[in-house]
Amino acid sequence: MCLIGFSSVASISVVAPILSIYLTSEMNASAGIVGLVTAAFFISSALTEIFLGIIAGGKKTITFLVFAFALLSICPALYPFANSIAVLVVLRAVHGFAYSFIETASMILAALAIPSAERDKAVGVYTASLSIGLLIGPAITTFSIPLFGVLNMFYFASLFGLVGVFAAFFLSSKFRSIERDWHIIGVAVGGESLKSKASAIFHNKLYDVAFVGNLAFFALFGVLLAYAPIYAKDRLGLDYGFVSVLFLLYYIATTVTRLSLSRIVGRVSKTTIIILGTGFAALFSAFLVVFTNSFVFAVVFALIGAVQGVLFPVGSMLIAEHIEPSRNVLANSIFSTGVDIGQGLAPLAAATVIYYGLEYGFVMSSVICVIATFLVVLLSKKSFQAVNY
DSSP, rough: OOHHHHHHHHHHHHHHHHHHHHHHSSSSSOOOHHHHHHHHHHHHHHHHHHHHHHOOOHHHHHHHHHHHHHHHHHHHHHGGGGOSHHHHHHHHHHHHHHHHHHHHHHHHHHSSSSSSGGGGHHHHHHHHHHHHHHHHHHHHHHHHHHHHSSHHHHHHHHHHHHHHHHHHHHHHHHHHHHHHHHHHHHTSSSSSSSSHHHHHTTTTHHHOOOOOOOHHHHHHHHHHHHHHHHHHHHHHHOOOOHHHHHHHHHHHHHHHHHHTTHHHHHOOHHHHHHHHHHHHHHHHHHHHHHHHSSSHHHHHHHHHHHHHHHHHHHHHHHHHHSSSSSGGHHHHHHHHHHHHHHHHHHHHTTTTGGGGGGGGHOOOHHHHHHHHHHHHHHHHHHHHHHHOO
16 A cells, blocks of 8 residues: 555656646746646546545455556656647646545555554554655656756656556455455445535544644645746746755655654644644745745745645544544545645635735735634634533
């Protein structure tokens, strides 16, 4: 499972530092179009996660991973041949579908295959493998762009996807040896109506804490993904290679905090981590506007990566601990959908304010995280009162 997660995330992270600049430099796209192309990926991903949360189960879920990885490999290789924005939007939507299926199915498998006593550690290890995948992408672009050029980076993304094809095929071929335990998925999606499950999930205040905190943070991340490369290139004067370095530093920070996750959750409560994470996200997003020095900007950018390193896995831990196993599949699906809705809609929303300057996208993200911080504090208090009652 770790190899599957690593491969998919590495493929995506190769594309992340360069796509926005490629759109503006090679396809003469406006900032609004950059937001649309970014949104196409994550909106498609969100719709896929909703679908998977409803129908996930059995051998079909594992077998379909091979097909999803094939799509994940093909799409980046086709980006340089897209002769219009419309074609690229379609490719990004297909790419988002494939990535979402892989990401959500892998998280479900990882959560349900591990005994509850070891779940925190297992989720930490799994998300750490994702962080290493995130780290590999910008590392490759940083060192490879001067040698091979920008367009060839899309082919590197496809190669990482091919690694996942073989990993998914291996998992599928080994299905019979784990089929005896796989019935857990079948049980998880049956016996209770979808409406009842969804209602129970959202009435769980600790689930809401995880959902709101990650929704707000990944709204910020969506804006960074779409507009930070353009801002760094046009306002800070950085070239392709240095923009890639920004993302390399970001994911180094993400990896460091995820590798330290077991120590962090051992000393700080998970709800407190979510509160601090959204609060710091708001602060650091504002700092991106205040500090225009390239070095300071890179440091702040990396600090946002450190926040991501704890928020998502801690959210997953809260779900694993406080959601009944029979609702786990749907809960993870809704959680991942919220993350992608944030990443998908925020760039579109930011397109309405960046008319006044790209920095206003960061300001909007900071405001969203401030609101989320207050909401998470309120939800945390309600969950505490419910427990004590």
